[in-house]
Amino acid sequence: MNDYAIDAVGLRCAYGSFEAVRGIDLQVRPGELYALLGTNGAGKTTAVETLEGHRRASAGTVRVLGLDPFADRALLRPRTGIMLQESGFAGDLTVAETLQLWGKVTTARRGRLDVLDLLDLGHRAQVAVKQLSGGERRRLDLALAVLNKPEVLFLDEPTTGLDPESRKRTWEVVRGLLVEGTTVLLTTHYLEEAETLATRLSIMDEGRISVHGTLAEVLETHPARIAFDLPDGIAVTELPALPGMSNFANRAGRIEMNSSDLQQDLSLLLGWAGRRGVDLGRLRAHHASLEDVFHQVAERTGAAA
Numbered sequence: 001m002n003d004y005a006i007d008a009v010g011l012r013c014a015y016g017s018f019e020a021v022r023g024i025d026l027q028v029r030p031g032e033l034y035a036l037l038g039t040n041g042a043g044k045t046t047a048v049e050t051l052e053g054h055r056r057a058s059a060g061t062v063r064v065l066g067l068d069p070f071a072d073r074a075l076l077r078p079r080t081g082i083m084l085q086e087s088g089f090a091g092d093l094t095v096a097e098t099l100q101l102w103g104k105v106t107t108a109r110r111g112r113l114d115v116l117d118l119l120d121l122g123h124r125a126q127v128a129v130k131q132l133s134g135g136e137r138r139r140l141d142l143a144l145a146v147l148n149k150p151e152v153l154f155l156d157e158p159t160t161g162l163d164p165e166s167r168k169r170t171w172e173v174v175r176g177l178l179v180e181g182t183t184v185l186l187t188t189h190y191l192e193e194a195e196t197l198a199t200r201l202s203i204m205d206e207g208r209i210s211v212h213g214t215l216a217e218v219l220e221t222h223p224a225r226i227a228f229d230l231p232d233g234i235a236v237t238e239l240p241a242l243p244g245m246s247n248f249a250n251r252a253g254r255i256e257m258n259s260s261d262l263q264q265d266l267s268l269l270l271g272w273a274g275r276r277g278v279d280l281g282r283l284r285a286h287h288a289s290l291e292d293v294f295h296q297v298a299e300r301t302g303a304a305a
């Protein structure tokens with residue numbers, strides 16, 4: 001017995017001879033939001049579907065609230081909420097009817113229309129599902145997923161296709177659930193979403209977890225970046241030696257480099273530019289962002305973001 005709400009060790013999932021998930025460890029603590037990021041086809045959905053109990057792991061152990069999600073599905077399902085990428089609503093039912101139907105299926109404890117108000121859908125309760133906008137459908141998806149006040153909520157790309165306002169509304173709802181103690185496993189392609197909501201995160205690539213930790217831990221392990229335009233009349237060989245520099249590149253006069261000591265390298269560079277009286281055009285210097293880390297993971301295997 002352990003204290004994790006979700007605990008996967010050495011998880012592997014295969015489609016025939018193709019192994020989509022190649023031995024991942026994933027531990028999510030109660031009440032935290034864990035974001036699973038990854039390149040296209042990295043295996044996120046496959047991993048999450050296994051945690052949801054939709055498919056059996058080909059190797060490794062998986063526990064959700066201490067139960068095996070595949071073998072103990074009947075016990076576990078009422079305690080979890082699942083928002084899939086694609087939902088299959090009956091378009092002719094109204095929003096309220098859809099909610100009532102789903103409430104019966106999941107023996108929802110909440111099971112009433114207040115969840116619609118929570119997601120700003122109260123005024124659409126009597127509208128047929130097929131008449132909802134894309135964003136409203138997504139919000140209805142979330143309403144159904146949280147209807148039974150789940151202890152563990154799986155959100156697979158919950159805000160894809162939503163406008164910024166609806167996305168923020170969704171984040172507020174998710175934050176509210178976290179305050180109530182719900183554990184959330186989120187997959188998303190929006191890095192900002194993970195930065196905003198996640199306690200911890202990991203980045204998957206080709207079936208494996210490449211990077212994991214809190215946002216600060218993930219960023220700490222990656223170098224800062226410096227970029228500027230090579231001043232007119234200056235040769236690359238004249239630039240000062242920077243002790244923390246690596247991955248130096250000259251892209252048609254745009255100089256880019258990593259720096260393991262941003263403050264020191266930047267002060268050396270600016271000191272040199274001052275003495276030479278040259279302008280470092282479009283100078284940019286910044287600590288690693290989640291986007292930088294993501295691109296480095298993707299570049300390692302040439303995967304698309």
Ligand SMILES: Nc1ncnc2c1ncn2[C@@H]1O[C@H](COP(=O)(O)OP(=O)(O)OP(=O)(O)O)[C@@H](O)[C@H]1O
Binds near residue numbers: 015018020041042045
């Ligand atoms: N039913 C299936 N049969 C065979 N291969 C599959 C099946 N479903 C997914 N795959 C393959 O498994 C790999 C992982 O897919 P998965 O959908 O889990 O990745 P993902 O990280 O969720 O991708 P995306 O972010 O693009 O949705 C991909 O190479 C995909 O083509």
